[in-house]
Amino acid sequence: MERDDIIEYSLGAQHSEEDGAKIRKNIWKVTALLSVITLLEVIVGATLSKTVIGDGTTWAFIKYGYIILTLIKAGYIVLSFMHLGHERKSFKLTVLVPYIFFIIYLIFIVINEALAVTEVNFPLN
Amino acid sequence: MAGEVSKAIPPKDLWEGGRSPFSMSYGKIMMWFFLISDALTFGAFLVTLGWFRYTADYWPVSDQVFYHIPFVHSELPEQGFPLAYVAFMTFILIISSVTMVLAVEAGHRNDKKNVIKWMIATVIGGFVFLGSQVWEWAGIIVGPDGVFGTYDDTTMQSNFLGGWLNGAPIEGPKQYAQIFYCVTGFHGFHVFSGVMINIVILINVILGTYEKRGHYEMVEKGGLYWHFVDLVWVFVFTFFYLL
Incomplete structure (x- = not known):
């Protein structure tokens, strides 16, 4: 059965020989x-x-x-x-913003913690 | 690039339903979301490496540990080739990423012959990388110079090469070996599954599955995964071997 409710985006991504070069x-x-x-x-x-x-x-x-x-x-x-x-701007933001937000938070929190642990482990430094 | 994505559509129509607001297929969007989650896992691994470095009182310099190349015996770092082999591995992965993007490009022109050619090159690159990693692991586990276990089997003591000082090996923190095996092992597993995915796609290309379908989007999806593997290695290379 032929479905007409699915839009085939991948066919729109095809390009010609000159574009390919x-x-x-x-x-x-x-x-x-x-x-x-x-x-x-x-x-x-x-x-x-x-x-x-x-x-x-x-x-x-x-x-x-x-x-x-x-x-x-x-x-x-x-x-x-x-x-x-x-890709569309909305998709760029959907991929990049959550990732960058979480990874910066992770780096901040772990390095912060590491510095605190170092202070306890090597108090004289 | 021309096509669906760059088509000008009023923002109102874009979000009105009946179409993907991203002008992308479901499969590609889901591959991206999977890659975000996978990237967070690798991010956690590398941040853990940072945590170990900060909390250890001594951390080895990687070019004092990784200075071997195949078929050459070099006992001390000065006689060896620091980072040469890792650089080769990085280069292999970048080149196989390039052949993958060329396969995707050929797919957009429905050029089956070139898709096959570049996919084969990508699979070969993946196997070369995996072989290199096996060699590196084997060399540092059982090799003559690099004893790189997290502990010694016979003495149950920490037995780990942390570089060299005045011609004598010094012991490094066990965490160095542990995080090395974790990060490169997890990445190597991704390379392995990437090669398997690429082989399945290659067989389908040869059988003409995507030709019948009218587009080679599956090559593109496999390509996203393969580029991601390369992307992760770029970070591992910097944070483990260079810094």
């Missing part, structure tokens, strides 16, 4: 970017490791640099590869 070009651009960032991270990780430069200000900069680069990589994977950047 454009999309593939973009995919390779993102690939190059992800590879370069990973390579940079590994080179820094192998040469400027914590064992070499110590736990000082330089390391703090490198540490936050890693986190920023990771978030950039994650952004490209989610928005480009997983295609979230092309």
Whole structure:
């Protein structure tokens, strides 16, 4: 039986040969970017490791640099590869807002707790 | 990209019923919601890693622990290749994510031949990653240099390599090994199930199931899961191996 109450959204996602060429070009651009960032991270990780430069200000900069680069990589994977950047705004918000809210809360509460535990475990530090 | 999602529809009509306000199919929306919950699980794992790091008085530097590559014996980190093998694993996962997105793109053009080609590449990438992880685990559990258990079987004592100091191995916190096996094991299990899903989809593509259906959305849904696995590894790589 043919059903007329189901809208086939996936058929609307199809594209032509020319559009495909454009999309593939973009995919390779993102690939190059992800590879370069990973390579940079590994080179820094192998040469400027914590064992070499110590736990000082330089390391703090490198540490936050890693986190920023990771978030950039994650952004490209989610928005480009997983295609979230092309979905409707309502869907972007539905996916991202609850997740970001909960993960920030989780990080805050656990790190806060860890600092309190550290204070009890190592009172002299 | 053209298509249903970018179609201009007045907001009032969008939320009036009779259609998905997201202009997405049920299956894709549910895959996204599953991924949110899974991402929270991995988030909890990585935050736990943070908790261990904060509360431990000493935490090993990962490039003092992971410096082995296959077929080369390196006893000390200085003789080894810090992070080289993990970088290779990361690269494999990123490339297999790229081949997956190319398979999805070919699916949007109903290009069965290219979907098969890129899906096969993705499955191979997944197996290479899994094999690498098996090698890494085997090396640090029973390997000649990296004794990386949470405790020793014979002495029932903590027996864990926490890096090197003046050429001698020092013992690290057991939590380092525990969280390592938890995070990479849980992620490896996801890679394994992702490869299995991809194989099922690949067989269906070859059999022509999606050609008959008129669209390759199942490749897209499998792709979402596979990209998610790559996404998680990006974070594991940073928070476990680099920081």
